[in-house]
Amino acid sequence: MSSVIVEIRAGTGGEEAALFAKDLFRMYSKYARSQNWKETIFDLKESDLGGIKQVVFELANGDVFSKMKYEAGVHRVQRIPKTEKSGRIHTSTATVAVLRKPEKAEININPNDLKIDYFKASGPGGQYVNKRMTAVRITHLPSGIVVTCQTERSLQQNKESALEFLKAKILEMEELKNLEKLSKERREQIGWAKRAEKIRTYNFPQNRVTDHRIKKSWHDLDKILDGDLEPVIRKLQQSFG
Numbered sequence: 001m002s003s004v005i006v007e008i009r010a011g012t013g014g015e016e017a018a019l020f021a022k023d024l025f026r027m028y029s030k031y032a033r034s035q036n037w038k039e040t041i042f043d044l045k046e047s048d049l050g051g052i053k054q055v056v057f058e059l060a061n062g063d064v065f066s067k068m069k070y071e072a073g074v075h076r077v078q079r080i081p082k083t084e085k086s087g088r089i090h091t092s093t094a095t096v097a098v099l100r101k102p103e104k105a106e107i108n109i110n111p112n113d114l115k116i117d118y119f120k121a122s123g124p125g126g127q128y129v130n131k132r133m134t135a136v137r138i139t140h141l142p143s144g145i146v147v148t149c150q151t152e153r154s155l156q157q158n159k160e161s162a163l164e165f166l167k168a169k170i171l172e173m174e175e176l177k178n179l180e181k182l183s184k185e186r187r188e189q190i191g192w193a194k195r196a197e198k199i200r201t202y203n204f205p206q207n208r209v210t211d212h213r214i215k216k217s218w219h220d221l222d223k224i225l226d227g228d229l230e231p232v233i234r235k236l237q238q239s240f241g
Contacts, residue, residue: 002065003101005168007056010047011074013092016081018051020202021094023225024075025055028068030227037062042149042161056149056165058101065100070236072098073197079204089205093198099168107167115139116159121150136162145169214239 008024010017032039042056059068076093084090121135135150136158147169149162201210202221209224209232210217216235218224224232 003060005099007097011093017092018047020077022052031229073199
């Protein structure tokens with residue numbers, strides 16, 4: 001069993017990037033259901049037109065990391081936005097971070113290193129979440145990492161989820177430091193760990209998904225975005241081991 005915390009952020013492309021981030025979130029949610037994984041949303045910030053600026057969620061109850069680790073990086077979409085009147089194809093991006101959830105003894109945090117703020121939640125959850133100070137923001141002072149959680153109705157639940165997210169971020173930071181110490185050849189083999197790397201393009205006019213790391217395309221974009229990600233994941237596992 002290996003849980004992960006996934007963070008999807010809209011990249012370049014404005015509102016279209018936020019709509020693409022929502023498509024990616026839907027894809028992973030459907031894929032998670034097909035794998036019988038449990039999904040827990042930690043934080044969700046929506047855009048004005050119903051897209052997603054940022055979403056943080058946990059996937060658990062299975063060997064999640066061995067499959068989801070290949071999704072980390074920059075995802076690019078090429079399509080005609082609904083807001084585009086001239087029919088011009090736009091290119092937008094979203095970034096996906098896949099953080100391994102640490103084991104209990106793996107990351108220890110000094111409570112004195114934390115600044116914890118409480119505020120009223122906004123977004124999903126209806127009016128109920130806005131009536132009480134249930135949302136949590138935690139700042140890790142030594143690293144400057146800031147995490148928030150506001151989707152649970154309980155302040156304690158949000159605090160616990162935020163701490164789990166923070167530990168995963170600190171673990172990622174430490175693993176990236178270790179990665180920098182490795183040889184260039186070894187770093188290239190572990191390319192999935194680089195969040196800034198462009199890994200995949202979703203081309204709507206050609207109904208094509210291309211993974212640039214293994215230079216392979218699939219011509220069933222609709223099915224893949226509908227959660228049929230297993231053929232892609234399997235090919236990546238075969239290529240990278």
